Amino acid sequence: MSFSRSARRATTAGVAALSLLALTACASTEAGESSLSASPSASDDHDDHAHEAAQATEATAATPRIVLTYDGGLVVLDANSLETEATLELPGFNRISSVGDGRHVAVSTTGGWAIVDAGTWTQAHGDHAHHFTSEPALHEVILEAEEPGHVVPHDGLTAFFDDGTGQITVVETSEWADMVEHEHLHPIREYTTAEAHHGVAVATESGELLVTIGDADGRTGAMLLDEDDAVIASSEECPGVHGETAFTGASGEAYFVTGCEDGALVFHGEHVHKVAAPDAFGRIGNAFAVEGSDVVLTDYKTDPEGGIGLTQVTLLDVASESLTVIDAFPGADAQYTWRGLARGADGEALVLGTDGALRVLDPATGDVVRAIDVIDGWEIPEEWQTAHPALTVLAGMAYVTEPATGEVHIVDYAGGEVWKSVEVGVEMNEMVGVTG
Structure with missing residues (x-):
């Protein structure tokens, strides 16, 4: 299999400024000694990318795009028009992460991990910025892994977790364009867990590293390390640890949350606290936070033998260390999967149900503020890999896929209506948005 190694000449994209889609401001082995390098000045950065900009089309504003997977490749769409910018072939079941x-x-x-250049970016230059688009490209594997797993961007850093080896690799997020251009990763931190497992890691600019604990037989907890890999806080009271979110709460304090089969772990400062679920088996596997809010939206499963279809969510308040279980579909016969959860720009809790409606929940109370009919009803698949509707939020709008019809829908979740629908022509599976 071969991938293009450089961006190809761009075709002009439709970049009409749409007010509805305006972008918002946007026991282990020792880790190698390293430190964060200083970011280049705006002027230096502008010079470094002069050649790249010359090969691109300049736009009047940032151009968000959507990347979708299907069986055999990926599709890149313009997020405003939903026009297809590129179709990139890649055999197999591929997962994507921002x-x-x-x-x-x-x-x-x-x-390992290959990289899609979605072909949209903003280049700072002194007191202003330039916006560019180019034709999307698929680049070959840039970081080898036995079992490439979770990728977590946070605090200006991107952490990769290899489930097959327990190897964690951290790079500076701002270096991606240079690393892709030169086909070489520049790790600033590496760490290997005591035992390989399906885990996750989150790095911070101040040198902290959140790492899950587990082995081939199971996962038991997580620990927070300092820049020298010394343990700041640790807990193994988290059976089946899965999922993470890292954010700054309302008070300005930094939090890390991981899900457990009986609640969640909350790390803050030098402490870790277990927030217990009200049920003996109350699994949290995916968590969604927004900056400046203490409330985390999570999925919630009470039947260990059940499938991937769920009916309840939780609102986890990290400040009060309380967890409230909410019926996501009061008065309706519907379910959701982890692909149907997201947070709105103002912290709204969004849930996409099998009845085809997108529900907007008040994150403070869990009340359903509105339900928007978006797609036809669908059924929960038996296997999680099977293509089924997915939800993401980008530039203040919700994007919903409908694999059965090959359509993508843009939803104004604040106004309560479907804004645009376009047939893409493939049975899409996973979806990630990029802001440009």
């Missing part, structure tokens, strides 16, 4: 720079997307594929 790397956090608003342009590139990591693809978990055979041999």
